[in-house]
Amino acid sequence: MTTGVSRTRGPSPGYRPRTRSQQASQPPSRRVEFMFLPGLDFVVEAELRERLTGVRRVHAVHGRSDAIAADYSGPWESLLSLRTIVAPFLVLSFPAPRPGSLVSGEYFPEIEAAADLVARLNAPPPRTFRFDAAGSASAGYRKLAARLEDATGLTYDDEEGDLVLRFRRAVDSAAGWDVLVRLCTRPLSRRPWRVHNFPGAANACVAAAMTRLVGPAPSQRFANLMCGSGTLLIERLLSGPALVAVAVDNDEDALAACAGNLSAAGLRDQARLVRADIAEDAWAADGPFDVIMADPPWGTLTGSHDTSESVHMALLERAYAAAAPGARLAVLTHEIRIMERCLRQAGRLWTEYQAVRVFQKGHHPRIYVLTRK
């Protein structure tokens, strides 16, 4: 798969503190790195180019499959509204020989200004900070932590710190250190609408990526089969309205979680929730659907491996029956072999348009985007 991300490198513009109003709204060009789940690089790049003004020179980060970098001069707030990334980091580059040297008056004000920026971008603001670095307990880092505590009033908390500073040897120059300051106090994948957790819930960034892969449109009739707590449904509706949105699950607790999350997202009146087995017809009355999404049960959390093949097959057949000609079906599944087998059997129903492998904390689910024949 080609990402379209160019592998250019160049000098860092560095971070120059500005006045408070400039920092909160319109910064000059800065280097920003966007962390995401490996596999989603091309989806993330498309989102950056489409949704950010002031983004230039999007390029790969040497040796990383979970980050791309760009020069950015748009509003900081826009970075926190991205849906497919896990976190944006502001990159500060210093010609310092070691991290401990960053306490010097030559470098430290930039770090302090970045901490100040994070405090103004997040509500509630950070109360603690942590260092993400090899050897973060060494004397040099301890000196830097003490200086940052003094300057900002934040408390150093190695485990739970909500302002995160990541340290690494400079990427764009022969010597020196980069400090990557996470601009959000918690990963963006932890959505504020998720007020009900659910075993086996989809990752919200993956759900947002699925929405982009099928292409949302206001004229769409949309169905989320086996909706669980509603991650795919909610991320679809947050990307824009749909003509019709239906979500189906045969589990009452799942639908209650879905209703709660929908309400928290301010979307409760935009979807019909149906308690039914996908084999039943009740949910299909609002079709035929232009886009259908599903993430069938996996592992032992929400299902069993023994029934997985029949569930995947039922999904492909029932979605086909309720889909409009040319409709898209996006399936997120961990059961790759089973899905491949079912796709071969259902070859007369669906054409495979795209398969995207995602690397997610030891799991390697795949997003299949299919087109109805």
Ligand SMILES: C[S@@+](CC[C@H](N)C(=O)[O-])C[C@H]1O[C@@H](n2cnc3c(N)ncnc32)[C@H](O)[C@@H]1O
């Ligand atoms: C992996 S979970 C979905 C998680 C969901 N995307 C979320 O983010 O919370 C799979 C869901 O499929 C539902 N399910 C399993 N078999 C079903 C069937 N035959 N008909 C309807 N729902 C089913 C389960 O109740 C479960 O909620």
